[in-house]
Amino acid sequence: MSDDAMDLRARNKQATREAISHAALRLAIEQGPHGLALVRVHDIATAAGVSPRTYNNYFSSREEAICSFQADQSRRAGKALRSRPADEPLDQAVIAAVIELYTDPEPDKAGLRMIMSTPELEGEALKAFTMAEGPLAEAIAARTGTDAGRDLFPAVTAAAVAGAIRVAGRHWLAPGNTESFAAILRRALSCVVPATSPEDPQDQ
Amino acid sequence: MSDDAMDLRARNKQATREAISHAALRLAIEQGPHGLALVRVHDIATAAGVSPRTYNNYFSSREEAICSFQADQSRRAGKALRSRPADEPLDQAVIAAVIELYTDPEPDKAGLRMIMSTPELEGEALKAFTMAEGPLAEAIAARTGTDAGRDLFPAVTAAAVAGAIRVAGRHWLAPGNTESFAAILRRALSCVVPATSPEDPQDQ
DNA sequence: TCACAACATGCGCGTCACGCATATAGTGCG
């Protein structure tokens, strides 16, 4: 839907961006969590078919490029929640939105494992997951009629949801796990969203 | 308490570590959130009275050095919760522990503002806050009798608490705010901890 | 078709993280 709405410039730009990001993640996965230092900028750029300088026009670090897909995913969280029916209770809406967002295609386990189990990527990975909080908070505020600027509830809930997603991902990747990501997500989110009763005022 | 329990080596080591961390934060604050690039490794090392090479023996990046104090703070979260009376309900224990931990001395507003409003520090700042989650999850698991390895509840709650602390800090730093940090913390934590009824089983 | 804007690329500089070798200081034992 967005491809047609963009002019050639924007489409090429997004294409190269995705090419770089994809190449970076692929090379990182090839080397594994312990060989990230071996993934050189030159390799990423070459694999993406661009110059090293161009790579730096899109990303200012390998970590950012590698985690870019997760950041994009997180950015869609607000929209996902807004697209839920307005009469749906907050907890159900959040759970449904998140599960839909994170299981439309089942996430790439190798990619997720890479960014979540590589120490050097920890900071960027956290940034990526945290990017969901802003839009999520606004969507929650809109749904609950609260003010995202004044009340703490929307931002705190958004942070809790983002944290639950992160923990769910970690659990999903744990060795010996057989559950589906959707099931784990539902359980994790149940720990945080229903707890906050909608009619309990936070203001004052 | 810990100073006497350490030999000279360990005490010197911690002293230099703190000297470097303190110098890094001070210099960063002097330049402000928009001048982080001007804080050179050489300056930090000189201000701390060590060689640049020694600085790198303690921290592998300026960001890590600057956010070190916050990371240390977060590491104490587990101990703070464990030191609460065992018969205290989880929600009250968490709130009391966090408030005590974060207001024993009122936190340095300039330092917190630095690490929370500087884009280049975002990753490290998130890592620093996230460091509370592990110990917190174990303390919560111990208190609720759940297994931190199997159940999602401890880890999810810990992540939610850490997120609430982070949001509370942001709110406390917001321009025009007059509330005490303790009050904001209490409100933020109230959005996540009481929600999870202790008698509601998460397993299955 | 043409002038303009946006993007890709090459080059060069300053900085950084870190391995290695060496000097120095703290520790434990005879």
Add this chain to the structure above:
DNA sequence: CGCACTATATGCGTGACGCGCATGTTGTGA
């Protein structure tokens, strides 16, 4: 108390990186 040992501090050299700047190339709009 002095000595061997280990941990830490420092200097040096190297490879890689981020980014400003200038230039070529490719869409865009009149």
